[in-house]
Amino acid sequence: MSDMIRRYGFTLTSTFCLLTAFWLLVLVILPNLYLFENSFRPYLPVVDIGGPKDVYTLKNYLTFFDSPIHISVFIWTVVYSSIVTFICFVIAYPLAYYLSKVAHPRSLPTLFLILTIPLWVSEIMRSFAWFIILSLKGPLNILLIDASVIEKPIRWMTGFRSVLIGLVYTYVLFMLFPIFNAIQSLDTNQIEAAEDLGSPWWRTHWRVILPHSKPGIASGSVMVFMLSAGSILVPTLLASTSSRWFTEIIQQWMFESNDWNTGSAYAFLLLILCTLFVTAVMRTFRVKLSDIAR
């Protein structure tokens, strides 16, 4: 700190500190603390706020634990977000390996330009694209019928199937890029050494490349899980009535019931879920937060 004052002077240093404090305190910490506090307050009409009925209560959380439907939606959200994360890893890992170690380095900028095109298109447009493709009279069904693979159109948007398809498509790149970065930092000599010593390809991956790409996998998993569990667009567009997502219930509390207190309790549950996931990933992969977010 004293070094900073010496370099930038008192005024500039305090400006830096003030900006950072504004960000962390006013935009991040205090709103989240207030969310936490608010989730323990009852939902009251405006006149009763601050009155004798305005006491701390666990009622909002009990609403969740008393509702088997909400609990099951929560659990399915966790399960399917984990499945999405796993599928993304399975799809992205071979590609990340190919791009970082096999493909010609000269072709990489072009490939990456093409790969980032979907990221330039907003999430809502990408899920909308799948809405068109998967609809009953959509291109996929007509194509399959024309090719005589199926006879009657398939209703794709039942259950969680279409949500899975949409989420994997939307977030797979968030898995690809971190793993690519991680594998790229591996010395190719190590792969060659393993091969020279007679290791079959799968063991080279299992013992050399996969361990080295752990920070990338951790980072990708955290991002994909968080984005999937917190996604609002994909489930709203692609889910059916039988497959509800936890964020949809949060939305109901906020907009339909106008019960912001229960809404904040549910939002807080989502936050806890993501925090637990980050912690679990950091433990399993033995990485630090600074390895995950880079």
Place this chain on the structure above:
Amino acid sequence: MNRKSDWLFRAYLVIFLGYMLLPLLVMGGAAFNDSRFPSVFPWVGFTGQWFVELWNDPRLLNSFKNTILVALAVVALSVPIGTAAAILINSLGGWARSTLYSLMVAPILTPGAVIGISTLLFWNRFSVPSGLHLSVLGQVSYISAFVMLLVLARLQSFDRSLEEAALDLGANHPTVLRRILLPHLYPALGAGAAIAFFQSIENFNVTLFTRGPYDTMTVYVFSKVRSGITPTINALAVILIAVTLTGAIAYEIARRRKQARLDALGPPPSDDE
């Protein structure tokens, strides 16, 4: 790496690229198909009417204007905040650094819905009504982290003795910042501003909870999708894709020209990160 597996990898890459791009083509194609439901099969006929309908929608232009205003405000706030935070954290060490770092990257790992709701509730407590200003604050809370990470990475290659030399030669503090540090950071600041701008345009989750009665582009599209689907949404998608793609390609061409100039000047640096 033997030939057979190389061939397999190539096929896989092509399939993956198709998987990434074909849905976008389907969506783009549907914008020109003369059918009330957006689709490419069956192809009814070529039409431009969806673009005309889109242009005649006053809500669209309004939401477009709002989106740009929010994005500019987010850039204006998050770039200075992220830069200040990166400079601050770079001069710290030990537990202070790791604690601050965790706090700063935490918003990236927080679901947008949580950010949106906490921002809405917090400001509502001080009787600030919801609206686009809250969307800006909510978005800044996590977009600043992207800027911070970019600037922090750039700071690693900064030679601090330059600042000391400037100070020894009698430069005052603002001059050191303006003439020594900021010019070194310009690439990161530019990239940070671009990322902040596009993140803000794409944002939906935070905006949905904080926007109040106002529309942004994503919210507008969302409400259109819910109220009844017509190919006007596809027409909008085509325009957006065209604009961003032109931008991306122009950026890439500029980057390659610059790279070619650098290559022509002398041997490339050993590490280009």
